[in-house]
Amino acid sequence: MQLKKPKFKILTFTILSNDANKMITRLRIPKLVILFGSLFALIPIALLGYFIMLNSQQETISQQQLVEKQQLLTKLEDKNSLTENLRIQIEELESERVQVQETLEELNQLESQIQEYIVELPEEALGGVEIPVDESEVIENADGSFSLTDSTVWLESYQKTLANINQVNENIRHIPTAWPTVPNTITSDFGLRSDPFSSNSSFHSGIDVRGATGTPVYAAGDGIVIRANYYGNYGETIIIRHNDTYQTLYAHLSRIDVANGDQVTKGEEIGAIGSTGRSTGPHLHYEVIKNGEPVDPKIYLNLFDH
Structure with missing residues (x-):
């Protein structure tokens, strides 16, 4: 039995010439060839459309990134302004502390002088060393003895100065001014930076301090532990509330030595450096949070670093 050859549909194109003496030309082209030719012609058009669409999407993404970067810069400028105001307030507080200490030294000298003047007189004062005193500073008591009118004033002032010094020192203990670990080598600053995972611009809300796994971490100020557990990308984390204004955060820890609700003091060991959570290696991520x-x-950290 003889197999029939497949027949392909053929289009015939007739070409006529203006010259009647010339032969008529006929082109016979299979429809399949025309179909494939049309498809090949459409491929460049489709690629062109794809590249135009891709370029448009990239331009949109670039504009969004530019807007986000501008927003981050604005936010950083606002925070820099806040930190500058804070620096001024803290410097004023430190100046006040120095003035109080100077006043205390002066009052110590005055106290020594007062002790020399306040002498109990004997019943019979017939001789001895005479100490000259301004009559306006001396009053006669009912029993005939004498006392200095200003002694009580100076002693009260002395006690108030001591109370002021104690209050200033107490306030400073609740401000996070201590380094959270040793050595104090900062590997990533606060503010805008390139994200170590995506390489995109991002806002770094603290500082990274270099250290080997197990290096002790210390409380930056007196306060109460309000978190001591695993905390998402932060990994093993400790948060301390120092007062109504300040909190500090210690992240990526390998060990936590405190519990929620513990009272800690400035410089107390609370944990150890690690690389838990979203971390590229052992370090301490440290944040200071003011009013949220x-x-x-x-x-x-540099405030009292003289």
Whole structure:
């Protein structure tokens, strides 16, 4: 039995010439060839459309990134303004502390002088050393003895100065000014930076301090532990509330030595450096939070670094 050859549909094109003496030309082209030719012609058009669409999407993404970066810059400028105001307030507080200490030294000298003047007189004062005293500073008691009118004033002032010094020292103990770990080598600053995972611009809400796994971490100020557990991308984390204004956060820890609700003091060991959570290696991520917003910790760490 003889197999029939497949027949392909053929289109015939007739070409006529204006010259009647010339032969008529006929082109016979299979429809399949025309179909494939049309498809090949459409491929460049489709590729062109795809590249135009891709370029448009990239331009949209670039514009969005530009807007986000501008927003981050604005936010950073606002935070820099807040930290500058904070620096001024802390410097005023430190100046006040120095003035109180100077006043205390002066009052110590005055106290020594007062002790020399306040002498109990004997019943019979017939001789001895005479100490000249301004009559306006001396009063006669009912029993005939004498006392200095200003002695009580100076002693009260002395006691108030001591109370002021104690209050200033107490306030400073609740401000996070201590380094949270040793050594104090900062590997990533507060503010805008390139994200170590995506390489995109991002806002770093604290500082990263270099250290080997197991290096001790210390409380930056007196306060109460309000978190001591695993905390998402932060990994093993401790948060301390120092007062109504300040909190500090210690992240990526390998060990936590405190519990929620513990009272801690400035410089007390609370954990150890690690690389838990979203971390590229052992380090301490440290944040200072003022009124619910992160601020640059270096302002506080360098405040009393003379």
